[in-house]
Amino acid sequence: MKLNNLVIIGVAATTVASCAPSKKEYASYELYPVRTGSLAEMEYAPAATQFTLWSPTADEVRLMLYDAGEGGHAYETVAMSPAEDGTWTAKVEQNLKGKFYTFNVKINGKWLGDTPGINAQAVGVNGKRAAVIDMRETDPEDWAEDKRPPLASPADVIIYEVHHRDFSIDPSSGIRNKGKFLAMTETGTVNPDKLATGIDHLKELGVTHVHILPSYDYASVDESRLDENKYNWGYDPQNYNVPDGSYATDPYKPDVRIREFKQMVQALHKAGIRVVLDVVYNHTFNTAESNFERTVPGYFYRQAPDGGFADASACGNETASDRPMMRKYMVESVLHWINEYHIDGFRFDLMGIHDIETMNEIRKAATAVDPTIFIYGEGWAASAPQLAQDSLAMKANTYKMPGIAAFSDEMRDALRGPFNDNRQGAFLAGLPGGEESIKFGIVGAVRHPQVDNGKVNYSKAPWAEQPTQMISYVSCHDDMCLVDRLKSSIPGITPEELARLDKLAQTAVFTSQGVPFIYAGEEVMRDKKGVHNSYQSPDSVNAIDWKRKTEHADVFAYYKGLIQLRKHHPAFRLGDAGLVRKHLEFLPAEGGNVVAYRLKEHAGGDAWGDIYVVLNARKETAKVSVPEGKYTVVCKDGFISEKGLGTMYGPEISVPAQSALIFYK
Template sequence: MKYSKTLSIILFITMLKTAGVAQLVGPFDNYPVYTGKDLGVKYTPAKTVFKVWAPKASAVTLRLYDAGDGGGALSTINMVKGNKGVWKTVVDKDIKNKYYTFQVMQEGKRLLESPDIYAKAVGVNGKRGMVVDLASTNPKNWRNDKKPALKNFTDIIIYELHMRDISVDPNSGIQHKGKYLGLAETGTKSPDGEATGLDHIKELGVTHVHLLPCFDFNSVDETKPAAGQYNWGYDPLNYNVPEGSYSSDPYDGNVRIKEFKKMVQTLHQNGLRVILDVVYNHTSDIDHANFSQFAPGYFYRHNPDGSYSNATGCGNEVASEMPMARKFMIESVVYWAKEYHLDGFRFDLMGVHDIKTMNMISDTLHKIDPTIFVYGEGWTAGNSPMPEALRAVKKNVSKLHEQAVFSDDLRDGLKGGWGDLKEKGFVSGNTKMDESVKFGIVASIPNPQVNYDLVNYDKGPWASEPYETITYASCHDDNTLFDRLKISNPNAPEAELIKMDKLANAVVLTSQGISFLHSGAELLRTKQGVANSFNKPDSINQIDWSRKTKYKAVFAYYKGLIALRKNHPAFRMPFAKMINERLKFVNTGVPGLICYQISNHANGDKWKNILVILNGNKANQALKLPGGVWTIAADENTINEAGIKTVAAGNIDIASTSAYVLYSK
């Protein structure tokens, strides 16, 4: 029987009192809610307890195996149903490293054998769970693992990377290419002697590494490591298990856990915090998903006709508002935070999730560690039956508790709209983007000097505080920044494209909010014009480390901008009130020429006054300076906080397509 048929008969819409908004209510509302925190597999040498939530099952069978794939079951155990839809059994002996599956009988039909949704270790390709002694997977001195210090969220500078991209280039000098251990290697160099991998990231100076999905995903066959398979990993299989293809041995469920922890520990030791990209908004395959083997239909949203809703563009969307789905999401991130010492979570298509769930996630994480950073995409990929007023979309960010969303206003203001690759942005001379850039500079907060009527997307502020805005020019999605600029400026020589690229991230790194960089942007990364490269080969996706030598001056410029931001708290003010008091735009009278002054030792900065001048025009522009003596700390080529030169009040010539930073003491 198709569950959508059942739903089409009994699903209906009613009015809920919550927020006074219409919401979907369906047949799953009468499912029991289990509040215990012991679902899954709990191991001790004396016994292992198995508990799963399968509220409508007529029987649940546990099978134990010697291996993660192949071979017959060592034993078959019928589980016992208890309260609130929970089935339980206990094996009273040491079964460490044995593998297992559950199989549910429901409505006279046997569902698929699968791990439980809480599985913490699995065999190859994640088809069987593994009984794991987590303490034995800890690297040496794991208990003493110490996170790098973090005072304010606005101090964060994020570097988004893909586990395979960062190391798989033959010229990376990294031994464990495409692996967790590859990111944990130090002392690696390109053939030209330039630092690569972890040492490169450390040299660049960012504060946080954002890992594209590293939980166990569905699209890469872990039995074929030599096949060079590639995926970004936005197709979840086992949410609480590291992906096996990034480990040195995907067959042994312990190895991926040990190596992931070793990577986190090494990143922490090198001054970098670690963020995991999480994808709770959908699963890769409804029929085969673990969710569907224990409570078919429950974990997904449905349209009024009973069909699966699809706000993710992936064929389904997880119903985060359902109590057991909400419970799972909260307990999953808590597990990653505690067991793997993670420092943040980036939520894919966060706009699919309901506000209540996201706030419960944030509040729970911040009780564990108030410096854990939570952010995500404040949009969806399609329409959802859940009303927008209840979802964690960008316009509702002020209702969220200490969470941030990406500013597509600034992103597309800088380089041009995502829907029209030929459209130019501010850095390519489009003067119609000035207000969008100004909106980004003040981190999307209310500001009297921004003309919201001229902002590209949002016609009003959506952030209440600067830590709610991720300021960026590019990420893994769509074309790299350098490729995008080439597409929209097909006749521009490379030297001009480089100036545009540098200006774009100069804006990002001098703006308020939280800075975000796509890995390799500092090397003018190219994916050869391929935008959605989620399943393309390494030849498209890998970071080409020879570009660090070829574009050494660009790397030095990015590195200098990051140091400038870190050394000067005026660029990372923590409160909207402070920004509006200390940051004032100067009317240049020239379209495409943005100037603002940050005054009076803002946020405790050692520089009394800072002047930032952004020239998106293709021609040099003259600007009259405020009175006094000013020191140029950054121009189109150089970042030098000690001063490139000093200039007195009067006109200053600002080079085309460039950013200047000046200060007075």
């Protein structure tokens, strides 16, 4: 989700007064008891299943047991008993495996309605009822042997953002399990010209991390009517701790979605690729009818001064990460995905709504399991949250969150133009003024003596302590993809110019000291027919057409070449702000629309001595002065070869129009 992207779901704000917690017991939310130990609500054993619900303001709580995940009535209702820390418990001494359950909470004489709880880890179709299963039976073969692919440093991360459906739904993908988790387990898939698609394509491209758009159980797609092909990105959470059924081959069987998600992770790990989960803890799809509100009314959401629900997400509510049980919930949820599903990283939607302390607690918990788990997010909100700015996980406060990265809209918009005007171009369109913001991105948003922060578009001070805290990108899912943006901002652009500028944009991304991030399909010149916000557009708009891999073979080869260049040359991923300041030096360039720099003195132990990168967005050749000597060219005119594309001599070199030049001494 993005700052201006306000229409994901249209949930009206509801006042809290209608079902406010009993103030007889707790004068404020800060006084609510915190549940100790795990937040598990269902603990299965063949002899008996233990149920525990945290609902400190409840007068009564009932547990309902069902034979099916939807339809029919409860075959048994069990009264739960009050216990410690505001919990309610019940023990059912039967073998409940295969059964379903919900809770119903009564407050001030009113039953709030059925909920699977806040922490369901298995659900029936559409997530309305939780399921009783043995989680170990969901493990695919050899799951215990599944290992994270090695990662020496966060500087080595290369992210590929993908939606399950986009990736595989087109007939040209050659994938059988179209739109499913299992699509990413299929090897040997090809397009009509026998070029690799699917997981083999990802291996060929060379990315290290696949960032999957929301894959927890979300509310906007009816899992019982998948023939309708209703599309959504999934930024509308329903059950945070269980995979969504629309990406499973059978949404009615609770174990299937869990097992298939694990099979996907396992297959990507075997391919040497880590998996990032997109998490949306900042709001829920429903408000008054949400699992949170039906369990502990008011507690999990922030309130506006008038007592109604605050709405920094522009989706009807904003969660209260600063309250102890919401903080605990988020930490445990992340750990559940790490431990149960072997997830390797997390991207936080509208991270700026969460407080800094919670994000640091999440980082600490993830580090305790594996320090290489990568965490990043959107350092903004849709509107001002109900907390002081200096306590929020906003981009400007990234330096207060070691080991957590944020997206750099400075570099993105300096390259292609502002988010809120698709027709407005920038550096790539030949408009001067974005050079300093691009330099800000090249150094990874850290302090650098040659970056004049007063001239940077959005941030007048560096916000990253380390370059690995900045995500370097030019487009992502909730915006025009790069091809559409170039067409929109440069009227009359030719196909040749489009390919040139596309390559130039990604050269800035992949040679940046930040962590590079690309949107799936950009490497084959994907378009989305000019749709800016395609969150519920049909497959005809969102699907990746894999025939484009044949049509744009040169662009794919260039992206692949950039990734190899970055992987083989540590100068492009120094990973340390001090090293960036020491080894990265910007070169003077006369006039606008040229950014030139060198990575000097075998930066990062690089085998190449001094490496030069020049980005020229002009429609004519640019001249740059360099020391006298002989240089080997490795990137020129839209082609990359580490073995060399020829030699050049100083003291003045020519950079072809609308292209990048990379050479070394």
